[in-house]
Amino acid sequence: MKKIINEPQHVVSEMVDGLVRSYPQYLEKIPDTEAMVRSDKDSMTGKVGIVSGGGSGHEPSHAGFVGKGMLSAAVAGQVFTSPTPDQIYAAIKAADHGKGVFLVIKNYSGDVMNFDMAKDLAELDDIKVKSIIVDDDIAVENSLYTQGRRGVAGTVLMHKLVGAAADQGATLEEIEQLAQSALANIKTIAVALSAATVPEVGKPGFTLADDEIEYGVGIHSEPGYRREKIKTSKKLVTELLEKIEKNQPLKSDHQYAVLVNGMGATPLMEQYIFSHDLLDQLEDRQIKPVFMKVGNYMTSIEMAGVSLTIFDLVDNKWLEYLNYPVETIAW
C-alpha cells in the first residue's frame, strides 16, 4: 500500500480537518464529530435542512457538496463504513432551522440502520425528519428478499435536486415527494479496471488481472456481474448503455441528464473519451442530453473505472434544479 497518509486509523479525522481548514468559506466542523455544516448560516434560515453522508473514501462526496443550494451538512464515517447515529444526529441538529431536516441515505444496511437510529434521536427532540434511500445502481437485481439495489453516483444528482428545492423554500413534504419521484428515474452502472485499498486494511478489496475489467462493481468494491478482458471505450459504453436500457428504455422524445463519474484513479482524459463515445451512441438513438457532468463526484478511493448515470427528466422542474446555482467545493 502506497498512500499519502500518517496513521491509517487517523485518515478520516485528518481528512476532515484538512477539508474544513482548506475551505472555511464553505464548511466548518461540528465540534467533537466528523460531521461538517455550512459556514453560511444565513443561507439556511427558514429552510428545510438537507443532510447526507456515509462512509469516507467517496470524496468529494459528501462534504464537497455542502454549501448554499445543496447540502446543509454532511457526515463522514470511517472509510467505507456508515457514520454512527450520534454523529448523524449532530448533523441533523446543526441543519435544523425549524422547518425539518431531509436525509439522503444510500441503500446499504449499515447506512440505513445508523441513519434510522439518528432519526429516532432527532424525533425525540421534536425535529421533523424525512428521508430518501437512494438505490440507483442497476448492477444488482432488486428483490423483496434482499437488501436491494445499492446507492451510488446518482446520489449526487439527488443532493442537487433536493438542495435546490430546499433553497427555493420547498417544504419537507414537498422535498420528500420530489426525491421519491426523481429516484425512480435515476439509473447508474459502473465498470472497474482496478480495486480500491482501504487504508486500515492495507490490501485491495478484490483483484483484477492487468487486462481484466469487471462490470457492475459497487463503490465499496462490492462485486459486479461479469468479468472480461479490457475493451475499447466504445465497447464499454455499449455494454453499460445496453444494461441501462434494459432497466429504463431510452426514448428520443425524452430529456436526459447524464453523469459520467470517475471512480478515483481514472484520468479525466479517459472520462472525456468515454463521454465522447457515449454521446455518439446516444446520438444513434436520437438523444442529446440536456444536462451533462463529467468528473470525479462519487469515488471509491483509488479504484479505476467509471460509472454512468442516466436521469430521465420526466418533470421539467428537475432540469431547473440541476442548473440552479450553488456554492460548494465540488459541484
Add this chain to the structure above:
Amino acid sequence: MLTAENTKKWMDSFYRKIEENKDYLSELDTPIGDGDHGNNMMRGMDGVKNSLAQLQDPDLKTVLKAIAMGLISKVGGASGPLYGTAFLEMAKKCSETQKVNELLSVALAGIKKRGGATEGDKTMVDVWSPVAQSNAITPKIIDDAIASTKDMQARKGRASYLGERSIGHLDPGAVSSGYLFTALLETEGTL
C-alpha cells in the same frame, strides 16, 4: 445470572477475542463484504472499554447501557446498530430479569427488528437465535450455529449483493457473535 461485575468481565474477554481475531474477521468480510468487520468491532470494543472504565460502582443496567452506547457510537457499519440495539434491549429488560437466556431473547428480538433479518438469511441472527433459544449454551451449539452460515445464501447485508456467490463463506457477524457467546461461556457465574 448477569451482574454488573460479571458483565464487565464478559466484555473484557470479548475484547481480547476481538483483538486476537481482528484480522481474521476482516478477512471473512472481504469475499462477501467490504473487509472491515474486524476493524469495526475493534473500534467498538475500544469504545466499550472506555465507557466502562468511566463508571464508578455501576449497576447492571448502567453497564449494559454503556456497552450499547460504546458500540453504537463507535462501530458504524451494519454491526454497530445491531450489537448496540441488542445491549440496549438487555438494558431495558434487566430490572425485570437477569437470566441470560431471557435477556438474550429480547436482544435477539431487537436485532431482528432493527435489521429485518430472520433465521437463514446468513447474518449474526443465525448465531444469536439458537444460542438465545437454548436452555444450556454449549461450545457445540455456538460452533454449529457459526458453521451453519457457510452453506446459506445471504439475503441481508452487503453479502446479499453476491446472490449465490455468497454460499461457501462463513458470515463475519456470525463469527464475531460466536466470540461474544464463547466469552460469555468462559465468564464464571453468568449462566
